[in-house]
Amino acid sequence: MFETRRLFAPVLIGLAVAACGQANATPQDQASAVDEDLPTILVYKSPTCGCCNGWIEHLEASGFTVDARDVRDLMSVKRDGGVPPAMSSCHTAIVDGYVVEGHVPAEQVKRLLAERPAVAGIAVPGMPIGSPGMEGPNPQPYQVLAFTHDGRTDVFADVDPR
Numbered sequence: 001m002f003e004t005r006r007l008f009a010p011v012l013i014g015l016a017v018a019a020c021g022q023a024n025a026t027p028q029d030q031a032s033a034v035d036e037d038l039p040t041i042l043v044y045k046s047p048t049c050g051c052c053n054g055w056i057e058h059l060e061a062s063g064f065t066v067d068a069r070d071v072r073d074l075m076s077v078k079r080d081g082g083v084p085p086a087m088s089s090c091h092t093a094i095v096d097g098y099v100v101e102g103h104v105p106a107e108q109v110k111r112l113l114a115e116r117p118a119v120a121g122i123a124v125p126g127m128p129i130g131s132p133g134m135e136g137p138n139p140q141p142y143q144v145l146a147f148t149h150d151g152r153t154d155v156f157a158d159v160d161p162r
Contacts, residue, residue: 035063039113041100043068044077045091052091054133055103062106082149087123098122103131108144108157119146122156130161 045052047070081099089102099121130139139161146156
């Protein structure tokens, strides 16, 4: 895939500092079983975004534990995490040293963690109808893109929710 370094402690520390004092954990979905082998996903989001909550519920239903934090300045989280502007969406997550931007399906997050490619993260740019948290009529195929710290992108997965 790519030959680049992954996110390291300084970026993660910067993200934690950016959200300091603004944490509001979302309760764990009691109906889903937590997979103890999966790392916790730290999600930064706007406090008023319903589709972000839908994505969090999707992650929890897929076995992830989620630490959701409402932040006022989401753009600084994206910038600190190295999210290219063209990859931007409504929430940004950190999991095991990777950035996950937007409505990425849990199965692709699991694939990222299993394969451990040399990328900064993966993203679903925008908010495509049919992606987790953006369910609705007329779902459309979309791509999960991988991105590097130097701005290169590649297709990580093609998803057809129909």
